[in-house]
Amino acid sequence: MSQKFKSIDELPATIPVFPLEGVLLLPRGQLPLNIFEPRYLKMFEDSLAHGRFLGIIQPAPPKTVEEASGPAKLMQTGCLGRITSFSETDDGRMVVSLTGICRFNVEEELPVTTAYRQVRTNYRPFDSDLIADIGALDVDRDSLLDVVRRYLDANGMTADWDGIEQSGNEALVNSLSIISPYGPQEKQALLEADSLAQRADILIALTEMVLAQMASANGSNDNAMQ
DSSP states (O other), X not given: XXXXXXXXXXXXXXXXXXXXXXXXXXXXXEEEEEEOSHHHHHHHHHHHHTTTEEEEEOBOOOSSHHHHHSOOOBOSEEEEEEEEEEEEOTTSOEEEEEEEEEEEEEEEEOOOSSSSEEEEEEOGGGGGGGSTTTTGGGSOHHHHHHXXXXXXXXXXXXXXXXXXXXXXXXXXXXXXXXXXXXXXXXXXXXXXXXXXXXXXXXXXXXXXXXXXXXXXXXXXXXXXXX
């Protein structure tokens, strides 16, 4: 069961983090995780004993050869989640559902004796994340649905349009952002968007670029065949 938090003061000051490239968690969004590495299984067990909190954050791209050869640095911004369901498989994996709570900035990465990494957090720049549906009325829903429909058609894909139509703007934008096929840089831009409307605009722009590239590639192929 999801737990509601009224103030960032209720959130943990230090958290374990799961560095995952190209993975995005957003407030009230749902992220499935398949945990199998021993260090992250231990992190999961410890999280269960300490409020079920876990941070999702991307590793930062290395800027130098030295950085590339050592442990990856972390991006500045991630999202705190809470384990809301889990099950164990026969081969010892944990299938976990993580519900997003609030974004955070990394104040510092802590020296630890655990095999997993931990950070000290600052939620203050994102305290409005605790308010459900904030900015939802500003989302250009029609444009978002239009570009999603065109993307699905271009890729021969289908969707549960009844479910989509019934989704509120926040759930729609954040779930589409989480499952979007874009790369780490684009996912980070979606995470750090100042508002829900800006996140939707970024999603629309990214998808329009992909559609334009697909159209250009199809046009080149058609010309080559003539």
